[in-house]
Amino acid sequence: xxxxxxxxxxxxxxxxxxxxxxxxxxxxxxxxxxxxxxxxxxxxxxxxxxxxxxxxxxxxxxxxxxxxxxxxxxxxxxxxxxxxxxxxxxxxxxxxxxxxxxxxxxxxxxxxxxxxxxxxxxx
Numbered sequence: 280x281x282x283x284x285x286x287x288x289x290x291x292x293x294x295x296x297x298x299x300x301x302x303x304x305x306x307x308x309x310x311x312x313x314x315x316x317x318x319x320x321x322x323x324x325x326x327x328x329x330x331x332x333x334x335x336x337x338x339x340x341x342x343x344x345x346x347x348x349x350x351x352x353x354x355x356x357x358x359x360x361x362x363x364x365x366x367x368x369x370x371x372x373x374x375x376x377x378x379x380x381x382x383x384x385x386x387x388x389x390x391x392x393x394x395x396x397x398x399x400x401x402x
Contacts, residue, residue, distance in 0.1 A: 281306045281391050283374050288396030291364055295400070299359040301374030301393055308355050314378025315348060315359045316385055317370035317398075324385035325370075328359060329378045342368070364400045371395040 283306070287299040299315070314329040327339045328348040336348050347360040357374055375389040382388040 280304075283376070283391050283393035285372065285374055285393040285396040288372060288398045290399040290401065293365055293400055293402050295364050296360070296362045297364065297398060299361065299372055299374075299396060299398075301357040301359075303355045303357070306355075306376065306391060308350055308352050308357065311376055312378060313348075313350065313357045314375055314389075315346075315357075316373045316375060316378070316382075317368075318373070318385050319367075319370040322370075323383045326378050326380055326382065329380075330357065361398070364398075366400045366402045369398055369400045371397050 282304040284302045291297055310332045312331045314326055316324050316326050318324045327342045328346055330336050330348045330350055345363045349358045373395045374393045376391040377389045379388050386392050
């Protein structure tokens with residue numbers, strides 16, 4: 280059974296950093312396009328970062344220059360390094376396969392989603 284399991288969320292002060300991990304089981308990341316979405320309470324689902332199978336990356340304007348997505352194919356883990364966090368970054372963060380910039384509803388479109396990890400940023 281394919282599983283994506285996120286970890287690393289927590290509470291930080293504005294300006295702080297967190298690193299999220301997404302561990303994939305029964306789903307090799309060697310040829311996978313992966314993404315990190317987030318959804319704050321009362322807001323749309325937002326794709327914030329993708330990493331393609333060829334290693335290319337792309338980011339939403341809201342996180343560009345502050346977040347970094349990477350993959351460790353040996354460990355089968357996707358990371359999201361989040362620096363200079365702002366209160367508006369607070370959300371539940373999900374990793375998903377086959378990310379789509381046009382997808383505004385979490386847990387749709389992409390075949391595989393994790394259960395999410397909460398990030399809280401205090402001002």
